[in-house]
Amino acid sequence: MTETLALLLVAAAGPAVAAVRAAVLAVAACAAVVLAPIVRYGLDYPAALVPVAALAWGAAVALGLILRDADARHRRELERIRTEDRLQLARDLHDLVAHHVTGIVVRTRAAQALAEQR
The missing domain is CATH 1.10.287 (Helix Hairpins)
Known part of the structure; x- marks a missing residue:
């Protein structure tokens, strides 16, 4: 009870x-x-030790679940960091390519303007 x-x-x-x-x-x-x-x-009664074994088993399960959760959180954090790094690299690459394409367009327009003047 x-x-x-x-x-x-x-x-x-x-x-x-x-x-x-x-x-x-x-x-x-x-x-x-x-x-x-x-x-x-008392300790002489074997059935009295069943809750002790159940507690030890429960503690082992709880520890395993805690470790599994910590590992899952760690993996999610690593994936978030990787995603942020990839996005930053993509932004940098986009800026670089856009800068070069803009330079190409400016040179092409300048060449066209020079060609029209001649």
């Missing part, structure tokens, strides 16, 4: 409180779920 009450408390209060308080409630609920059977039955 204690474990269920602790989990219901976290589930009900989680969205309504700040992130830090929700994290504290989640840790307290995990502690209640893990420690209640151990306190109630």
Whole structure:
């Protein structure tokens, strides 16, 4: 009953409180779920260690998800930087080509103007 009450408390209060308080409630609920059977039955009762194994498994999954999210954010940031670099190179190339084409047009017009005068 204690474990269920602790989990219901976290589930009900989680969205309504700040992130830090929700994290504290989640840790307290995990502690209640893990420690209640151990306190109630002792370490000699094998079923009391199941929540400990579940907590270790959950911690491993959480760590894996955190690392996966960090890797995904890192990849998105690298892609954003690459895209910005490509756009800057494209702008520079466009400016360079436009400058040269403008020079070619000016020379062509000048040559046409000279040819008409002769």
